[in-house]
Amino acid sequence: MIFLTKQTRVISCHTKITIKVKCIVLLTLLCCVSGNENVYQRTNDIFLQNTFSTLTSPTRVKCCAYCDQTDDCMSVSYQESSRTCKLSRDPLVSVFVNGQTDTSWKSYSKNEWLLVFRGTPGIGGDIYTAWVDGIGVTVDDVTCMTTDVTTCNKNYRNPIVDSWSSVGMQQVKFAFYKDNEEAAYVIFDATGSDITSWFSSSNIVDSSWTTLATDSLNIFSIYGHDPGRRFMINRNYGGCPADAGYSIIVINKALPCTYDIQSSYPQFIISTSATSGTPETMTGMDKADVMAIFIK
Template sequence: MITPAPNVPAIASTPTFTDTEIKPSQTIAANTTTPPTISETLTLPPVSVIATEVPPVKSTPKLANIEWLTKFRGIPGIGVNPVDAWLNETGTTSDPTCRDTRSPSCDKHYRDPLVDNWAAIRLTEVKIVFYKDELEKLITFSGVGSSISNWFHINRVLASSWTTLVGRTYGYFSLEGDAGNGQRFFTASPYQGCTKDRIFTLVITKQVASCAFDRHSSYPQFLFVTGDGWGYPENMTGIALADSFAILIK
């Protein structure tokens, strides 16, 4: 008698994958995909945008940009010699309201006491300026290694409103000038007689000489050439009387 075979459960068929299921081949493909590049994941702003966000580098200040400082202002007609005021403080004030050459006139010359420490200032340049209405005429000198009295010298001239200033023969070129005749801050040719005397600058502090340009109703008076060449003070050809006079340093 043959014994019948026992009931064996049917073998389940291999399931099929639908479109919504992950197939092994898909998993492998995902694992072998090339990683995205940096350029695909990070967007950089244009170079021009980055540049505008960087603060500009500050340049080192140049000597030419250093401000001129007024250390002396000479006032016409107040009866005090400007050279004595500059060197010895005679008849001066340190009131800053008298420093401005365009302000109402003061009854004293303005002088900054800082100039008493001339060597310690370590200045590089000094200049004198004559003012008449809107006209300004000046001479700039090297101040390096100078003293309060010797910076005014032809060999120290760096620049001037008068292009013909350098290269001439002078009888006087100094702030002391011809002290005996009361002629200071004096740049003049050798004396040739009143009508032939020639100058660029002249501060008359008193009447001693007999020339017409030495005679004034009050002193000091600040004379300067308005053109580019010599002026003739006897008849005031090319000459003006300054409203104000200043010494500046930097």
């Protein structure tokens, strides 16, 4: 049986539960966290099949609270008639892929980002085909399932990417990391997209590059400038010294600029300010350690 202390504050509405838990008591065990807050999105008539724990919970709110206090829990299934609470590692975006229709159940999922791709520099290969076709990627190497700098020597691609049209995600986050910190990001509206069409200036919702949404751009494309530049957000060409942009993933030295000539490939060149930089001289630009794509 689960009890929440009086320090717990819960706000609920028709489709969401916002839960801020300070302490939770499970029989004689007291577990406390500080400032933990999550929004749980409800999906009606769905039972999550990939569950790892089952317990009895008097309410759906307490079921979600238990998930909040359990490592790796991303979603719950709750059956009100039996007061059964099942915990799952499935994130919100995979509910319709991994769920089963059942009118006696409802699922509640944390509205969080799910890492679906990690690009690793210096390992060779074309990051475009790794993303689009899954060529040369890992799906289970835990050292690659993070944005931290690790011993990872592959690109990671979550198999959920192959179910893109079924997932029903709302947003995609394209981000770069340097020294284990987020260095730049763009958030896109992903409604009705496929695995490449979300990457468009018309879909920008937010970005650390604050001039990006209104800037004049000549290339905004995952395919980029073939044969050597991918995931390219470029402001202008003007001869190599005058080139300016926000992000370039260089995959080989097929093109003639100095920034195309690297000691290993791919390399992630990004603007380090709110506006574009100059890759030829690396003015206002740097090399990132990790590239990542998230969905939710």
